[in-house]
Amino acid sequence: MSEFKQTFNSSLGKKLIMALTGLFLCTFLIVHLGGNLLLFCDDNGYSFNMYANFLTHFPPIEVVAYILYLAIIVHALYALILTVNNTKARPVAYVAHNDAPASWSSKNMGLLGSILLLFIVIHMGDFWYKYKFTHTVGYKEYRTNVLTNQTTVSDFTPADPTFEHSSTTEGDTEIIRVKDLHARVANSFSNVWYDLFYVIAMGAVAFHLLHGFQSAFQTLGWRHRKYTPIVKFIGTWFFGVIIPLGFALMPIVYYLKSLGR
Amino acid sequence: MSTGNMNFTLKVWRQKDANSSGKMVTYPAENISPDMSFLEMLDVVNESLIHKGEEPIHFDHDCREGICGMCSLYINGRPHGPKRAITTCQLHMRSFNDGETITIEPWRAAAFPVIKDLAVDRSAFDRIQQSGGFVSVNTGGVPDANIIPIPKVIADEAFNSATCIGCGACVAACKNASAMLFVSAKVSQLGMLPQGQPERWSRVQAMVAQMDEEGFGNCTNTGACEAECPKEISLLNISRMNNDYFSAKLFREEKVHDHGASGGE
Known part of the structure; x- marks a missing residue:
């Protein structure tokens, strides 16, 4: 067995993989939330649709995306391997329950992670898969008069079903035709049960990261009197509160909007 | 301010030997x-x-003053009972209510098989120590005391780690039956001091390898071990061990089998 293989097969090596993939997924959440805040732009989905188009057509993003999918799979797989090993390490359970003063989230990372994995599968199936591999997402046409900066928007049906995106001009009018992921999002978020599932999943994100973010630093051995309080602060308030709250607001706001329509 | 003696109901794990199945009595x-x-x-x-x-109930004990690490017992769902930072021999019956039912179980871990009743075999810890928990010292002239300067903070930290008595409460408390608090304390107490430096990178590899071989679980940083440790060994030790391990594995020349070879001839 090569030395690297031996390292990553050790208990600490597996934990290192969990920590590194976990932190990578944390950084992804920042980008994902940042981009999706475009959903709150009041422009008939123009910014969001252009952003979605950019993400699926810019090669470096596509490469990172596949690394991301790999990270999700590896994180889940190693969690499973470690959990099986941990179960084997205590074959006979205690009769009296352990009420050790450990945080709830730290003791339920597997449950929280399973909810998240289910969420990711449903979430990607609904948006990513349908956007990239099916023709079920509609199109929008944005006509902007470049002199007055007035934009009109209409649905658009291309002759070729594989059509993705075009940008043309007609006199003073700029015409942008793009896949309308925004409508698909709005449609999905008008279902209250779907929204409830999203909000619960974001709760799972909150509790998963409340423990996970600072735990990754502990595993990496990056613990210091001066920096650990900063790590814990970021893990609690940024990853445990702001990020999940930002994501959870999207289905809530879109549901309330759908009631007004 | 007790007025008299107390009565309890004990629920105790009884098991004839390692090969028998036990039950609560x-x-x-x-x-x-x-x-x-x-x-x-x-x-x-x-x-x-x-x-x-x-047949009397078998349980481990030795010094009965909280320093040997021999007494164990998982009492009412907690290692060494309900109080913080003490061993079972330092736990007094006034910590319980008269008439209370007390559940007593052995440490539960695949790496700590039950020998009889409440006594478990903790020789896995001995084997981890033997794999690397030492410094190799060549004999020679007597060195002057304090010839090697050690900062006070480092000496204190190393001493804190060295207070681990190897009782196994960390393993018993951990939901994964992980031994990482014990191993990290033993790695730290030597790895922080000048005398431990020559073997620092091989030691951590050797001890982690032995820990894995013994079949302990993997740490998930819940902190239950730290909370239940009778000597209040800090989770900081685990972080320190991880740092040393990854440094050793990814950036150092020393290999796992080099341990113990640098000092002896």
């Missing part, structure tokens, strides 16, 4: 002084069992 513990230690209470119960011709 209920015993009365009567006329117990509140000033008795938990182990003395068990002595009294055992006296009555012996008088009745029954």
